[in-house]
Amino acid sequence: MPFGQTSTGVTHCFALRLEDPGWSHWRPGQFVMVRHPSFGLELIWGRAFSISRLVSSGLSLFIQAQGRGSERLSAANPGDKVTVWGPLGNGFAIQDKRTLMLAGGVGIAPFLAYAENHPTPHKLELIFGHRLPLETYPFDNAKTLVPEMTVSSFHERSPEDLPVFLEMVDEAIMNHATSGLVLACGPTPFLRAVKQMAAKHGAMAQLSLENKMGCGVGACLGCVIKDTKGENVQVCSKGPVFWSHKIEL
Ligand SMILES: Cc1cc2nc3c(=O)[nH]c(=O)nc-3n(C[C@H](O)[C@H](O)[C@H](O)COP(=O)(O)OP(=O)(O)OC[C@H]3O[C@@H](n4cnc5c(N)ncnc54)[C@H](O)[C@@H]3O)c2cc1C
Numbered sequence: 001m002p003f004g005q006t007s008t009g010v011t012h013c014f015a016l017r018l019e020d021p022g023w024s025h026w027r028p029g030q031f032v033m034v035r036h037p038s039f040g041l042e043l044i045w046g047r048a049f050s051i052s053r054l055v056s057s058g059l060s061l062f063i064q065a066q067g068r069g070s071e072r073l074s075a076a077n078p079g080d081k082v083t084v085w086g087p088l089g090n091g092f093a094i095q096d097k098r099t100l101m102l103a104g105g106v107g108i109a110p111f112l113a114y115a116e117n118h119p120t121p122h123k124l125e126l127i128f129g130h131r132l133p134l135e136t137y138p139f140d141n142a143k144t145l146v147p148e149m150t151v152s153s154f155h156e157r158s159p160e161d162l163p164v165f166l167e168m169v170d171e172a173i174m175n176h177a178t179s180g181l182v183l184a185c186g187p188t189p190f191l192r193a194v195k196q197m198a199a200k201h202g203a204m205a206q207l208s209l210e211n212k213m214g215c216g217v218g219a220c221l222g223c224v225i226k227d228t229k230g231e232n233v234q235v236c237s238k239g240p241v242f243w244s245h246k247i248e249l
């Protein structure tokens with residue numbers, strides 16, 4: 001499948017565009033597994049990425065290069081052919097109620113598709129926490145694509161900034177506790193904090209996990225976590241989106 005690539009020009013984040021896969025059914029929050037020929041025999045598995053947007057011109061992913069596979073994807077050339085499996089997993093709930101989207105770093109990726117496909121986007125609020133400069137991420141795209149939603153961002157320049165951001169998140173979750181929905185995607189410590197805050201305020205929350213994956217389809221058991229009943233569940237096929245009160249984190 002041919003694709004083009006654009007760099008944000010800052011550090012190692014880039015958008016990866018793939019030819020329109022022609023799917024008739026998919027939901028924001030689902031993901032794809034991608035494999036580039038340069039993975040060769042050395043990197044057996046594909047790599048998991050959220051579907052950031054799907055439009056008639058193609059499928060867009062937003063990737064932070066942080067290891068061998070994503071580095072190789074960042075060096076791909078327009079027109080290269082990659083192998084893609086998808087759409088995989090389940091997506092975020094879409095409900096006609098006030099919905100708070102909490103994104104950390106590349107966790108912003110699925111919220112572009114989510115906001116674009118929401119029937120009542122004026123009820124959406126996005127809070128985005130990031131460590132790299134804001135222009136590294138598709139935050140302005142989100143604002144432009146869905147001008148009806150409320151957006152704010154927080155630049156975590158040093159570890160001392162984290163409590164300030166978490167305080168902001170805590171207050172927003174509290175404000176959505178009574179009749180709203182909270183969604184979060186980002187690094188595991190961030191999701192853990194959201195889970196605790198949602199429990200504290202009695203908010204309904206869904207978390208999208210970014211566990212390391214092997215097969216992506218429920219077979220290798222490389223991605224399992226425990227649910228609150230103590231059962232092993234595969235993040236790739238039972239998630240990656242889970243109700244926060246149903247999983248251990
Ligand atoms: C649902 C989902 C959505 C994601 N969305 C995004 C996104 O939109 N943008 C983004 O930048 N990142 C996203 N990620 C994270 C992304 O998958 C990782 O950054 C990427 O896999 C890193 O690959 P790497 O080769 O660069 O890193 P490396 O650390 O070199 O390799 C990671 C790979 O090692 C293998 N591996 C490691 N541990 C195990 C294990 N226990 N079992 C099986 N295999 C293992 C897997 O193949 C894994 O993908 C997402 C992850 C998930 C699960």
Ligand code: FES
Pocket residue numbers: 212213214215216217218219220221222223224234235236237
């Ligand atoms: S990645 Fe293989 S079971 Fe989930």
